[in-house]
Amino acid sequence: MSTLIKPHLKISDVGKIYATQEGKKIVALQNVNLSVQRGEFISLLGPSGCGKSTLLNLIAGFQNPTTGAVIQNGVEVLEPNATRTVVFQDYALFNWMTLQKNVEFGLKAKGMTKSERAEVARDFLARVQLAGFEDKLPHEVSGGMKQRAAIARAMAPDPEILLMDEPLGALDAQTRVLLQEEISRLTSEGNCTVIFVTHGIDEAVFLADRVVVMSPRPGRIREIVTSDLGFPRNAASRTDPWFVRTVNKLWETLKPDWQKEEKENA
Amino acid sequence: MTSQITVTTVLPQAKIKVKKPSALRRKFMLNMIGLWSVLLLWQALAGLGIINSFLLPAPTDVVVALWNLAKDGTLFVHLAASLKRIVFGYLLACAIGLPLGFLCGWSRTAAELIRPIIEALRPVPPLAWVPIAILWFGLGDMSAYFLVFLGCVFPLFFGAYTAVRSIDRNQINAALCLGASRKLLFVDVLFPAALPIMMPNLRLALGIGWMCVVTAELIAAQTGLGYLIQQSRMLFQINNVVAGMVAIGIVGFIMSAAVEKIERHVNAWSPSERS
Numbered sequence: 001m002s003t004l005i006k007p008h009l010k011i012s013d014v015g016k017i018y019a020t021q022e023g024k025k026i027v028a029l030q031n032v033n034l035s036v037q038r039g040e041f042i043s044l045l046g047p048s049g050c051g052k053s054t055l056l057n058l059i060a061g062f063q064n065p066t067t068g069a070v071i072q073n074g075v076e077v078l079e080p081n082a083t084r085t086v087v088f089q090d091y092a093l094f095n096w097m098t099l100q101k102n103v104e105f106g107l108k109a110k111g112m113t114k115s116e117r118a119e120v121a122r123d124f125l126a127r128v129q130l131a132g133f134e135d136k137l138p139h140e141v142s143g144g145m146k147q148r149a150a151i152a153r154a155m156a157p158d159p160e161i162l163l164m165d166e167p168l169g170a171l172d173a174q175t176r177v178l179l180q181e182e183i184s185r186l187t188s189e190g191n192c193t194v195i196f197v198t199h200g201i202d203e204a205v206f207l208a209d210r211v212v213v214m215s216p217r218p219g220r221i222r223e224i225v226t227s228d229l230g231f232p233r234n235a236a237s238r239t240d241p242w243f244v245r246t247v248n249k250l251w252e253t254l255k256p257d258w259q260k261e262e263k264e265n266a
Numbered sequence: 267m268t269s270q271i272t273v274t275t276v277l278p279q280a281k282i283k284v285k286k287p288s289a290l291r292r293k294f295m296l297n298m299i300g301l302w303s304v305l306l307l308w309q310a311l312a313g314l315g316i317i318n319s320f321l322l323p324a325p326t327d328v329v330v331a332l333w334n335l336a337k338d339g340t341l342f343v344h345l346a347a348s349l350k351r352i353v354f355g356y357l358l359a360c361a362i363g364l365p366l367g368f369l370c371g372w373s374r375t376a377a378e379l380i381r382p383i384i385e386a387l388r389p390v391p392p393l394a395w396v397p398i399a400i401l402w403f404g405l406g407d408m409s410a411y412f413l414v415f416l417g418c419v420f421p422l423f424f425g426a427y428t429a430v431r432s433i434d435r436n437q438i439n440a441a442l443c444l445g446a447s448r449k450l451l452f453v454d455v456l457f458p459a460a461l462p463i464m465m466p467n468l469r470l471a472l473g474i475g476w477m478c479v480v481t482a483e484l485i486a487a488q489t490g491l492g493y494l495i496q497q498s499r500m501l502f503q504i505n506n507v508v509a510g511m512v513a514i515g516i517v518g519f520i521m522s523a524a525v526e527k528i529e530r531h532v533n534a535w536s537p538s539e540r541s
Contacts, residue, residue, distance in 0.1 A: 062439050082445030092436035096458040096535045105454065106444035137535045157444060 006074055007035035008193050009059070009161060013068035016054050016219075027218035028054045032068070034212060034221065038160075041187055041194045043204035043211045045250070047257045051219020052197045056165050059195060060086050072161070082106060085154040089166040091146045093138040099125060099149040100134040106157035124152040127186065144175035148182075155186065162187065164196045168203065180206055184233040201250045205243060206233055213250065215257060225250070323505045328512060331505035340494070341513060347489035348517075351407060352479045355414025356472060363419040363471075364464075367426025368456070377427075384423060392417040392478045400486050410482040410490070417478035418471040425467025429460035465529040472525055476518050491517075 016029040029051040036042055044052040057063045058070050061080040070077040072084070080086075085106065093102050103124055107117035125134055128148040138146055147167055154162055164183075168176045184207055187194050198204050204211050211225040228242040237243055305325050311317045312324035319327070335341035366384075370377040392413050399409040433456065441455045483492025491514050498506035 060439070060443055062442075080439065080443040082443070084443060086440065086443045088436050088440065090434075090436060092434065092440040094437065094440075094455060094458070096461075097454075105441070105446070108454075109445040109447065109450055139535065153440075153444070163443075 008038040008040075008073065009036040009195075010034075010071040011036075011055070011059070011068075012071060014055070014058060014065045014070060015067035016051065016058065016063070017066045029058075029065070030218040030220050032219070032221055034224075036193055036195070038193055039191045041207060041209045042196065043208035044195060044197045044214060045199065045201065045204040045211055045254075046214035046219075046222075047199060047216055047254065047261050049219070049261070050214040050216040050257075052199075052214050053165055054219065055214075056086075056163050056195060056197050059161070060084055060163050082109065082157050083159055084161040084163060085157060085159040087147070087150050087154045087162070087164040087167045089169045091138070091143075091150045091170075093146055093150055093153070095138050098135050098137055099130060099141070099145075099152075102138070102149055103153045103156050105153060110157055120156055121152075124156045125149070128152045128182065142175075143171050144179060147171065147179065151183070151186070155190070155192075158190075159192055161193045161195065164194065166197055166199070168198070168200075176200075176203070181234055183207060184231075188231055201254065202238070202243075202247050205229075205246050205250065206237060211246075211250070213253065216261075222253070320504060323508055327505050328508045331503075331509040332512060335494075335506060335509055335513075344489055344491050344494045344510075345513065345517065347487075347493075348479050348483065348491045348514075351410040351482070351487075351490065352414055352472075352475050352521075354407075355411045355479070356418050356475050358411060359415045359418035359422050359471065359475070362415075363422030364426045367423040368430055368452075368460070370423075371427045371430025371460075372456075384420065388420045392474075393481055396482070396485050399482070405486050405488060407487070409486040410479060413482040413486075414475045414478045417474040421467045421471040421474065425464040425471070426460065429463035430456065432463055433459045462529075462533045465525075465532055469522060469525045469529065472521055473518065476514075476521060480514055 011032055011034040014029055014032040015027070018026045018028055020026060032051075032055060034042075044055060046052050054063070058065050059077065061070075061077045061084065064078060077084070093099075094105065097105070100118070100121055103121035104117045107120055112120070122131075122134060125131060128151055130145060130148055130152065133141060133145065133149075138149070141149070147170075151167070167183075168179055171179065180203055183196075196204070196207055205225075205227070206229075209227050211227070213222045213225065214220065215222040225246060228246075229237050229240060308317075308322075309325050312319055312322070312327075317324075323331070332341070366380060370380050395413060395416055396409075399412050403409040403412055437455060437459060438451070441451050446455065479490065480492040483490035484496045487493050491510050495507045495510035495514075498504075498510060
């Protein structure tokens with residue numbers, strides 16, 4: 001029965017140090033500890049340089065931590081596999097494949113038969129409102145549609161953990177709001193755990209069960225906010241007093257970091 | 267959403283694609299005027315006896331010579347010999363250059379091991395290999411294959427090498443996190459992602475290969491279009507020399523046009539290549 005108590009994903013004392021070209025060492029992450037339960041939606045929120053994307057890469061298995069470990073179901077994560085799929089900010093769709101074939105890719109990798117994966121992929125494209133666009137190539141559709149297809153591609157192989165790396169960062173404000181609601185709907189339908197990296201406060205609070213706030217240099221967890229919002233998350237959630245209060249509070253918390261970032265970039 | 271697509275992607279493409287027919291016709295007319303005026307000038311100078319027809323025959327004489335060579339089949343025998351050589355030599359170069367390029371693009375260790383060898387051999391022009399080719403393989407097909415191979419293999423290697431290195435890391439990561447095996451990663455992701463970047467080099471290599479065939483046949487073969495013009499020179503058949511050159515030019519042009527057509531097809535998904 002101990003497996004039930006074990007967290008789905010455990011980030012255990014994780015640190016990541018990069019060496020720059022001049023040999024200088026940069027501490028991207030330091031002493032990060034986090035336990036995530038199955039089906040939880042976690043937003044990783046923070047200014048740039050707080051290591052939130054690095055943490056996501058470590059969870060995906062694209063890189064390995066310098067110290068500590070990422071543990072999924074009691075097993076250390078060392079390389080990427082299909083139980084943890086990723087949605088990238090720049091979509092990373094396979095440009096030479098139709099949207100349909102893109103979504104089929106993970107199913108093909110799983111060894112699903114041709115007709116089976118065609119059906120599953122069509123179903124997922126319909127779920128992200130892309131019915132009728134199956135045979136389009138990525139460059140023929142808008143950015144929002146590309147990201148919908150990328151979400152379908154990541155969800156189709158039925159991953160345990162869905163990792164989203166600022167997926168809405170490249171989209172315009174209206175599309176972003178639409179997709180936030182859709183991501184919330186899609187992920188609450190399934191039972192996969194979601195790690196959502198963003199620097200948008202309202203986005204993080206709108207989507208998450210828990211918002212993990214990070215701070216930079218070295219990247220570490222500053223605080224964790226557990227959501228009071230119910231489901232479904234929609235326009236009404238944005239006027240919920242708790243939502244408004246939390247967004248304002250987080251803004252006050254993070255403001256110094258952002259101001260510092262702006263000065264450094266100037 | 268739909269309105270957004272039409273605005274952002276369809277319009278600019280439409281602008282590029284729908285070139286006005288009159289503009290195209292104008293371009294074609296200008297091309298033709300340029301080409302024909304040179305031919306007419308050449309014909310006139312030859313007809314007036316200003317050009318010694320022993321050194322350069324009139325265009326009409328060249329056409330007649332080409333026709334005669336085609337009629338008795340000589341042209342096609344030599345053409346077939348040349349084509350066989352470029353095809354084999356090119357495929358051999360692909361079979362060795364492309365995998366090596368992919369390997370070096372993928373693995374830093376392999377690149378460190380293999381690149382110095384390539385860099386050492388590359389500056390030697392294929393023509394400089396002719397004596398040793400004859401020594402090793404004698405006169406004939408083998409020498410020609412070898413020289414075509416040498417001409418093609420370096421651009422093919424570098425095409426594959428740079429292509430793999432310039433593939434978006436996120437696309438590889440996307441494939442890996444979706445559970446792609448090595449084979450699926452290569453066949454469905456690396457190769458198609460690399461192909462449009464490699465295409466210009468595939469075409470370049472074919473052009474160099476064709477030059478190498480002709481060079482090899484001038485010296486180290488007893489068939490082929492290169493041999494045809496060399497033999498015609500020795501027999502003082504200047505008309506056949508120029509006819510052979512024209513044939514070489516036409517075949518080169520057709521090959522490059524065919525590859526360009528394939529290139530356009532391959533690049534259909536890559537909007538930057540559309541114009």
